[in-house]
Amino acid sequence: MEILHQSHTFPIRDRRADSLGDFKYIPDEIICTILDCLTPLDLARLACVSRENLPNEYIEFCRKPLQFDGFSSPFLYRRLYRCHTTLDGFSFDDGNVERKNDISAEQFHREYDGIKPVLLNGLADTWPARKSWTIDQLVPKYGDTTFKISSPLKVSMTFKDYVSYMKQQHDEDPLYIFDDKFGESAPGLLKDYTVPQIFQEDFFDVLDKNRPSFRWLVIGPARSGASWHVDPGLTSAWNTLLCGRKRWALYPPGTVPLGVTVHVDDDDGDISVDSPTSLQWWLDFYPILADENKPIECTQLPGETIFVPSGWWHCVLNLETTIAVTQNFVNSRNFEFVCLDMAPGYCHRGVCRAGLLALDEDSLEIIEKNMPCEKENFRCLDLTKKETKARILRPQQNENGKENANGSYNVWEHDFSFDINYLALFRNRELDHFTSPWCPDNSLGQRGLREWLSRLWVGNPGKREMIWKGACLALNADKWLDCLGKICFFHSLPFPSENAKLPVGMGSNPVYVMDEYVVKIFAEGGPQSSIFDLGTELEFYSTISEVNSPLKNHIPNVLASGILHLENGSYNIDSWDGKKVPDVIRKCSLIPEKGTGDVFPFGVQSKILFTYRKDVSPENGPDDSDESTIVLLPYLITKRCKGEIFTELSGSIPKTLIEKAEAYLPDDFLKLLSIYEENGMKKVGKPWSWIHRDIMDDNIYMECKSCSNGIPAPTSNGGVAKSWRPTYILDFSNLAVGDSINDLIPMHLDVFRGNSDLLKQFLKSYKLPLMRKTPKQGSDDDKCFCILHDENVLGGLFKTWKELRAAESWEEVELQVWGELNNYEGFP
Secondary structure: OOOOOOOOOOOOOOOHHHHHHHHHHOOHHHHHHHHHOOOHHHHHHHHOOOOOOOOHHHHHHOOOOOOOOOOOOHHHHHHHHHHHOOOOOOOOOOOOOOEEEOOOHHHHHHHOOOOOOEEEEOOOOOOOHHHHOOHHHHHHHHOOOEEEEOOOOOOEEEHHHHHHHHHHOOOOOOOOEEEOOHHHHOHHHHHHOOOOHHHOOOHHHHHHHHOOOOEEEEEEOOOOOOOOEEOHHHOEEEEEEEEOOEEEEEEOOOOOOOOOEEEEOOOOOOEEEEOOOHHHHHHHHHHHOOHHHOOEEEEEOOOOEEEEOOOOEEEEEEOOOEEEEEEEEOOOOOHHHHHHHOOOOOHHHHHHHHHHHHOOHHHHHHHHHHOHHHOOOOHHHHOOHHHOOOEEEOOOOOOOOOOOOOOOOEEEOOOOOOOHHHHHHHOOOOOOOOOOOOOOOOOOOHHHHHHHHHHHHHHOHHHHHHHHHHHHHHHOHHHHHHHHHHHHHHOOOOOOOHHHOOOOOOOOOOEEEOOOEEEEEOOOOHHHHHHHHHHHHHHHHHHHHHOOOHHHHHOOOEEEEEEEEEEOOEEEEEEOOOOOOOHHHHOOOOOOOOOOOOOOOOOHHHHHHHHHHHHHOHHHOOOHHHHHOOOEEEEEEEEOOOOEEOOOOOOOOOHHHHHHHHHHOOOOHHHHHOEEEEOOEEEEOOOEEEEOOOOOHHHEEEEEOOEEOOEEOEOOOOOEOOOEEEEEEOOOOOOEEEEOHHHHHHHHHHHOOOOHHHHHHHHHHHOOOOOOOOOOOHHHHHHHHHHHOOOOHHHHHHHHOHHHHHOOOHHHHHHHHHHHHHHOOOOO
C-alpha cells in the first residue's frame, strides 16, 4: 500500500531490494501469481519468515502499531481498492443502446435480430418473477437449495449460505450464482417466467433433454459480473433483470476489447480468453480509451431485457445486488453461424471472434484456396497484424461522418464483415468433420451435431435450404452426398430421398439410412484405418456365414462393398469383398500391409499389427501431408433392419478419483490377462474371442414384439405397443480379438443403464466364459478396463450412478457397479 505517514527525521529508502532480493526485478503482479500457487500452509510458513529476531517481550508489551517506510505497491493498492469500492454512482447511459417498448416480432427481426443490441421494456411485466424474485422472498423458499457458483472449481452453495457470503464478502472478484441447472434444483423458478415470444424460435429445442446448456439463473452482489466474452457457439442471448442494476459494455464481432487476449488452438480450434475482471477493466482500461474506441454501453434497469446478437463481445458489471435470468438460443438468423463454429479447424473460429487479427500465414493460404479467382480483390492478403486495428463507428454516423438511416452499428476493419459467406472463406475445406479433432468447447459433440441436423432436417421441411447450408458448413454434407450419389449409381441403387440426404447421428462415420438399405462410408482415422475397418468387418461377416453361426440372424445382410477413390481428377469405384488386395491399394503407397498372404489381407490380424505399429511407432507411419492428399473411401452397403435404434450417454469424473486412478491400476497390465501356473507352465486364464468393442445403444436395433412388418400394433386405448426386443447388432468396423469382458462394459452402462438385475439375468442366460475362477474378484478386472477404455465409459458411469461422484475410492465404485461379477459362476 501507499505510505500514509512519512517521517521528517529519517529519509525514506526503498526497502524492495532488502526484502525481495533478486525478486525485486519481478513485477508485483508476477510475484502475487507465484504466491497464488502456494498452499495455505506454505503461505503461513512464509509469513513467519523474518530477518529480525524480535524478543517475545517486545511483541507482548509493545502495543503501538509498527510503521515501516519504503514499502509501496500500486498493484496491491488497486486490488485492495477493488475489494472495498462502492458503485452507487457508477452508471453510464448516453443512449447508444436503443430502448424499445412493446416491440413487435416483425420489427425486432427486421431491425435488431443478428444486427445490434437493444434494451426491451415490457417483456417481463406479467411475470410472477417480476415481484417475487428478491433476496428476501427467495431465501425462505429456496434457502436450502444448492446452486452452482461462478468458479472454475465447480463450486456449489446453498442459497442461504450464498446470501450470507454475499453480505459479508469483500472479495476482489466476488462469486456469483451462475446456474444452468436451476430448473432441476428449483423447478418452481421455471414457473415464474416465460420465454418472450420474440425469442421462442430455438432450434436446439429438438434435442429435448440432450440440448446443451441454454438457460442460467444469475445472482450476484455489487462488483461481481461476467468478464469480456462472446457467448458459446456464436449463439444469441437475452437477459432479463428482475432486481438491481447492471452496467453493460459491448463491442461488435471481430473487435477484441483492450486488455483482452484471445487464444485459438491450432489443432482443434479451442477458444480461450484472457480477460481482466469486469470491475478491473472499467477501472484500469476504460479510462485510457479514446472516445472513438470506447464500447457501446448501457445501464440495465429492473424489468428490462437486453438482447445480445451472435458474436458480440460483452462485459457485465453488477452495480448492486442483482437477480436475472438469461437464455441462449439458435434461430434462423444465427443458425449458419452456429454451424460454422462447429466446423473443424481453427482459422474461422478465430476470425469470428478476433477479426483479421486472428490471421496468420496458414490462414492466408486457406483463403487463397477458397477464393482463387478473387485474390486481387481480397486486400487482407497484404495486411499485417499491426495494420488491423478496428475502428468502431457510433450509431447515426457512417464512415464519412454522415448519418445512417437505420442507426446501426458498423465495424470497418480492412474488409472485415460478420457475414456468413465472408466468414466461411476462412474455413479449411480440406479438414473433415469425421476425421478431424473435435473442439471441446463446441456446443455439441460430433454425434450430437449430426443428430441435431438430422432432426431439424426431418422436422422442418420448410427450412431445408437454410439447414442444408448449415450442414455443408459444419460437416461437408455436400461432399458426402456427392460420394453417396456415385456409390448408388455404380450399384444401380435408387438415389436417397429428400429425407435421407444427411448422415445419421450415431457412429463415427457417415451413414445414410434409406428405405431398404444402408450405406456406410468409412472415414474415421483416415484412409489407412478405414481400409482395415472395412476389411475386418468383411472378414467377420464371412466367418459368421462359413460356420453357420446363429449370430447371422442378428446382423444385417451385406449387399455390396467397395472402395471409392479419386483418380486423375475424377471418382472411380472398385468393388471389394475384403479378399485379396485391390488394384487401387496396390498402386497406393499409403497402405504398407499389401502382401500378408491371408485370405483377408486387411482382416483382424493385420488390423491389430497396424494398430500396434501406429501406437508404438507413429514415426513409421505415412507422412500426414501425403495422407491428406489421398482420397480413398471404403464403403459397405447392407440391408436396412426394421425397427428402432436404442440410444443415449455422458458425464464427469470426480477429481479425487482421477488422482487415485494410477494407484488403483495394476503395475503390470499382463496381470489383467489372469496368467496362472499349471504343471509348471504359465497359462492365460481368459479365453480370447471376437469382440465388437462398441455394443452400445446406438448399435442395437429393436423390433416390436407385436408388430406387423415392423410397424407397432395399436393397443386397445388407441396407443401403440411399446414392448420391444433386441433383434440386430450393427457396425462391426471396430472388431478386434481380445477379452470378451470388454463388450460387457458398454452393455452394462449404455444398454442396461447400470441395472444390476439386467446384468445378472444376462450373465445367467449366456453363461459366458468371462474369466477363470480365482480368488481374485471379477469386478476388479472390469473396473480396470473401465478406466483404460478409449471411450468416455467413466463419464457414463458417473452419470448413471450420481451418488458415486462422492466416492472416496475406486474400490467403492467397483463394488457398486460390478459387484454382481463377484457372484458370477459362468466359468470355463
